[in-house]
Amino acid sequence: MRLLAAASIALALLGCRAGPATNDGQPSAPRTAPSGLDLAPLTIESGGRRHAFTVEVARSEQQQAQGLMNRRSLAADAGMLFPFDPPRPASFWMRNTLIPLDMIFIRPDGTIARIAANTVPMSEEQVAVEEAVTAVLELRGGRAAELGLREGDRVSWSD
Numbered sequence: 001m002r003l004l005a006a007a008s009i010a011l012a013l014l015g016c017r018a019g020p021a022t023n024d025g026q027p028s029a030p031r032t033a034p035s036g037l038d039l040a041p042l043t044i045e046s047g048g049r050r051h052a053f054t055v056e057v058a059r060s061e062q063q064q065a066q067g068l069m070n071r072r073s074l075a076a077d078a079g080m081l082f083p084f085d086p087p088r089p090a091s092f093w094m095r096n097t098l099i100p101l102d103m104i105f106i107r108p109d110g111t112i113a114r115i116a117a118n119t120v121p122m123s124e125e126q127v128a129v130e131e132a133v134t135a136v137l138e139l140r141g142g143r144a145a146e147l148g149l150r151e152g153d154r155v156s157w158s159d
Contacts, residue, residue, distance in 0.1 A: 042157035091128035100141025
């Protein structure tokens with residue numbers, strides 16, 4: 001009977017692990033944000049440097065419409081990616097967005113087409129690009145300038 005109880009406890013504890021283990025035996029980071037969106041690593045190559053981010057991926061129309069609305073902060077190494085398939089011109093606004101954001105419009109070849117820096121919180125003014133883009137990346141306002149990002153820099157992510 002004790003053996004059965006011990007086995008039951010061991011199985012219960014195994015089911016409570018934080019996530020899959022990494023090679024060093026530590027639990028790996030969750031692949032889902034508290035928002036419920038998938039997380040993905042993203043890198044921007046600029047001026048010979050690589051800047052790493054972990055971004056939430058807003059895939060559906062509903063997720064994209066919600067975006068970063070009602071958030072009160074955004075970490076320096078975080079952001080939100082809005083992928084488009086097929087690529088298309090994109091237009092955003094800041095309704096119900098409480099913090100300034102940098103919007104980075106990304107061409108299908110991975111280069112930055114436009115950086116709309118420090119967009120105005122709560123504004124309904126359109127922030128757009130006319131050329132077809134494959135994604136828009138939103139970062140904390142001013143982050144692009146802090147890192148020296150420029151049009152033509154390369155953005156890549158794994159999904």
